[in-house]
Each structure stands twice: as structure tokens, then as C-alpha cells.
Amino acid sequence: MRHIAIVGSGPAGYYSAEAAQKKFGEDVCVDILDRLPVPFGLIRTGVAPDHQSIKAVSRRYEKTNTGDNVRFVGNVTVGEDVSVAELQQLYDAVILATGAPLDRALDIPGSDLPGVIGSAAFVGWYNGHPDFKDLDPPLDARSVAIIGNGNVALDVARILAKTENELVGSDIVGHALEGLKHSRVERITFLGRRGPHQIAMTPKELGELGHLERARPVVEADDFPDIGDDAMLEPGMRKSVTHLRNFQILAADAQHKPIEIAFDFFAMPVEIQGDGRVERLIVEKTELDKDLRSIATGERYELDCQMVISCIGYRTPPIEGVPYEHGRGRFPNSDGRILPGLYCVGWAKRGPSGTIGTNKPDGFGVVEMIAEDIGENSRKTGRQGLDSLLVKRGVETVTFRDWKKIEEAEISRARAGSPREKFTDIADMIAARKA
Structure with a gap:
């Protein structure tokens, strides 16, 4: 054996x-x-x-x-x-x-200010991980900056932007759903060091942004290379870029939607500022060298935001x-x-x-x-x-048999339409397996 x-x-x-x-x-x-x-x-x-x-x-x-x-x-x-x-x-x-x-550290000045949150923590909060159940993100923020151009960044933005009705059928935990119901977020900005042709968002997940009830994705036309260059991309990437181009074209038809999800390409965060909490992000414009690496241009601007969510890796x-x-x-x-x-x-x-x-x-x-x-x-x-x-x-x-008892208890606690209401406290999980 x-x-x-x-x-x-x-x-x-x-x-x-x-x-x-x-x-x-x-x-x-x-x-x-x-x-x-x-x-x-x-x-x-x-x-x-x-x-x-x-x-x-x-x-x-x-x-x-x-x-x-x-x-x-x-x-x-x-x-x-x-x-x-x-x-x-x-x-x-x-x-x-x-x-x-664990979150990869966001190594810029001001990253320790209240209101700066790593994606592992934020995702863990709305998914019911015991380590992050008490996170209490500042959902009174009008503007949120999301650093990163991958699928985790997409998940975070989508959950922030969805209505309660759109989350029916999900297993988002109750404390997060309640917090998001009272959210005041009006603008979500993705920041990425490179451009649309280097985005790490996959087509299916990116396409979901175009179908949200109250949010509209916005992309600047000047950020795109010549459309003929799209032909050189691998098929999945080409589909993602097509979504981005469509967002740019269709933005005018979605002006009635109150939440804007903006793509800020060629943008490198260099400092987070605020008096006791996040108030703004200092961003430096970048450009691509011949090897498609981002390099700083020295040109900087301020992005108003009251929460920063770092989705830069684990x-x-x-x-x-x-x-x-x-x-x-x-x-x-x-x-x-x-x-x-x-x-x-x-x-x-x-x-x-x-x-x-x-x-x-x-x-x-x-x-x-x-x-x-x-x-x-x-x-x-x-x-x-x-x-x-x-x-x-x-x-x-x-044991796994104990887990099935915990799962049964979570299913019995579920709100209407949800598959389960997760326990977010380890002691409650242990108690449920003994019930």
C-alpha cells in the first residue's frame, strides 16, 4: 500500500x-x-x-x-x-x-491607506471566505479604481455593478449582497499598463460586461491600434478585442445606464493619496517599446477614487x-x-x-x-x-461526510433562488456538521 x-x-x-x-x-x-x-x-x-x-x-x-x-x-x-x-x-x-x-503586494506609496484592498480579500469577502468575512469594503465610494486587466478584475467589476436581480441564482453571501444593495458606486475604472491587444481578459467573461442592466463599458477609440492589426492576434484575443471595439461603438446607446465601467489603457498607478482614506490615484501614462513592454512617459494625471482594488496577482x-x-x-x-x-x-x-x-x-x-x-x-x-x-x-x-452535513445546512439556509447560504465562521461550520 x-x-x-x-x-x-x-x-x-x-x-x-x-x-x-x-x-x-x-x-x-x-x-x-x-x-x-x-x-x-x-x-x-x-x-x-x-x-x-x-x-x-x-x-x-x-x-x-x-x-x-x-x-x-x-x-x-x-x-x-x-x-x-x-x-x-x-x-x-x-x-x-x-x-x-495571498495577494501580491501593491508596492506603491499609499498602498496602506484605508480603502486599498487586494482582490483575494475582496473576492473572499463576497464569496464567504472566513478570513475575509469582516472586510467591510467602503461601498460608499462613488468611484472605484481596479488595477489589473485580467479575469479577476472583471469578476470584481461585474459584482460591483450588478443589480440584486442579476445576482439571483448566485451564491454570493448575504453580508456582501446586503452591502452591495446600498452601494453608491457610479464609476469603475480598469487600469492596465499596456493596451487592448495585450489584455488578459478572456472573451466570454469580457462579453458579459456588455449585457449588464445598469452598467455600460466605455473604451476610448484612441487607445486602439489600427483595426487591421487585429488579424495578427490569436483567435481568443481577437474575440476579446472585438468586444472592446464594440463597447466603444455602442457606448452612446447605453448612456441611460447609471454606472460607467471605463477601460484606462496605457496607465501605470504610481501613488495612492488621501487624508485618512483613499481619495485619488496618481497615474503615469505609458507606451509600448518594440518588445511590447510598457515604459513610463513621465506624463501623470489624477484619477478621483475612494476605493482601490488591486488585481495584480497572487x-x-x-x-x-x-x-x-x-x-x-x-x-x-x-x-x-x-x-x-x-x-x-x-x-x-x-x-x-x-x-x-x-x-x-x-x-x-x-x-x-x-x-x-x-x-x-x-x-x-x-x-x-x-x-x-x-x-x-x-x-x-x-470528514467528507461531515462536509455533506455542512452543505445540507447551507442549502437549507439559502435565500430564494440561491443554491446555498455559506457559513462564514469556522465554528458555525463545525457546529453544523454535528447537528
Whole structure:
């Protein structure tokens, strides 16, 4: 019997567990550890609440838990309740699938002012992550600046701009829905260092902005290169740029919509100013060099705003005893191998890039590596040894069966039209599994 521990129950973790099942059959015992009492990581607390079709991938992960050889072990913090070194003593292989849940720092003056929020925090707030339930973003802001030109920036803007009616059917948590109902936001501005041809927003998500009930996207015609240059773009990018061009053309027909979502291209934030809270953003214009890198022009202007949401990327948290690349915010690895017996997958391996599905080849690849490394015979105690250790330390673990009870309670709490009302407090999650 081979014993594998996976740290993190998001997509990368579950794809790795699925790969282990398919590779080793019944000759493997997999424990998926998570610090929260609930599984699925990014699917639960990262994917936008109005994108329920994407969240449905969790049904695939549930199937992985139907066999006795894969187990969810929730409410266990690796690095505190049990160390990576101890896991390595207990298991033949330890896979770090911790994702990248921390915001990349916005390293400009004024970034510590009240009203400056990282996207991990803001997304966690409206998705019900226990770490961010008390965030209290300043929704009295008339103008919001969103730094970044990727899909997370789109999610943030869309949630800010949607009406309560448009959020029916989503699983946005109650405290966020209530706060957004009283929002005073009138203008949302995306800031990106480069231009429309370098945008990182994908076509489907970008196209949604053109169908919002009370918000209209605005793009300046002067920001576009010659339309003939669009032909040189790859198809997905070309579709995104077509959306942007259509926004620019159709803006006049949407003047009746009260919220403006503006695209400010060739714009580099250099300083956030305000007396006790955010009041303005100092922006420097950029241009592209021959390698399409943005360079500062020296020309600056002020952008009035009362909240700044930074969507510039994420980083993996370091874990004691594990090598860490501070510059790249991930674990150093060679195709997923960190050290003998220690591996990583997903964003912990690659950094924050790729889609949910990108994690699948990571998981299957690292399991092939593990098969080569550990052979067929094991003298490790695995699950039995972990349980004994956690009992001695008084750690109250949560099983997948417990999670299903928590889920049932969340479904029973749901408002009309919503699939669930998430618990945002860990103690409430623990209590629900005992009810």
C-alpha cells in the first residue's frame, strides 16, 4: 500500500487524488488535508458567485471521495497542527496543492491607506471566505479604481455593478449582497499598463460586461491600434478585442445606464493619496517599446477614487521547512518535485496562471513521478499515523461526510433562488456538521 498526503483540497489537490486512484487503484491511500472544514478551495471561495456552471466541477471532485482510499481531512492546518516534515515521515509522498491565496503586494506609496484592498480579500469577502468575512469594503465610494486587466478584475467589476436581480441564482453571501444593495458606486475604472491587444481578459467573461442592466463599458477609440492589426492576434484575443471595439461603438446607446465601467489603457498607478482614506490615484501614462513592454512617459494625471482594488496577482504562502521562492511567490521545483518525497502542483508549482483545467495535467504528471520515486513497497503508517498524531494534539478533524452535513445546512439556509447560504465562521461550520 502506498500512502500519499495532499495539502490543499482545491482543483489541483483533487486532480492529484484522482490521478493517484487511476494510477494505483486500490493499492493507494490518499489523505487530502485542508485548513478549512470545507473542501474545494478556489471553487468555493475564488470562482465568482454568479458563475455557477464553473462551480459545478466540484461534482467531479466529489466522485473522487466515494472510494475508501481517498479521504478529506478538514480543519487541519499544515505548519501548525502538523508539520510537513512529520507528514513526510508518515507518508511516501507529500503533495503541496495549497494554491496561491495571498495577494501580491501593491508596492506603491499609499498602498496602506484605508480603502486599498487586494482582490483575494475582496473576492473572499463576497464569496464567504472566513478570513475575509469582516472586510467591510467602503461601498460608499462613488468611484472605484481596479488595477489589473485580467479575469479577476472583471469578476470584481461585474459584482460591483450588478443589480440584486442579476445576482439571483448566485451564491454570493448575504453580508456582501446586503452591502452591495446600498452601494453608491457610479464609476469603475480598469487600469492596465499596456493596451487592448495585450489584455488578459478572456472573451466570454469580457462579453458579459456588455449585457449588464445598469452598467455600460466605455473604451476610448484612441487607445486602439489600427483595426487591421487585429488579424495578427490569436483567435481568443481577437474575440476579446472585438468586444472592446464594440463597447466603444455602442457606448452612446447605453448612456441611460447609471454606472460607467471605463477601460484606462496605457496607465501605470504610481501613488495612492488621501487624508485618512483613499481619495485619488496618481497615474503615469505609458507606451509600448518594440518588445511590447510598457515604459513610463513621465506624463501623470489624477484619477478621483475612494476605493482601490488591486488585481495584480497572487502568491503561495510559505510553509515552514519547505524551500520557497519569495520573488515568484511559489515553491521551487523541477516539474513538480521540490525534494525527495515532496512535490507540488497547481499554482503552488507554476505560480498563479492557467485555468481550473490546467491543474489536471499537473496532478497526473506528479503522480507519474511519484510512481517512479516510491516503488511498490511502503513501511509508512500514513493515515493511521496521522490520526494518532492529531488525536494526541487535540485537533478536531472534519470528514467528507461531515462536509455533506455542512452543505445540507447551507442549502437549507439559502435565500430564494440561491443554491446555498455559506457559513462564514469556522465554528458555525463545525457546529453544523454535528447537528
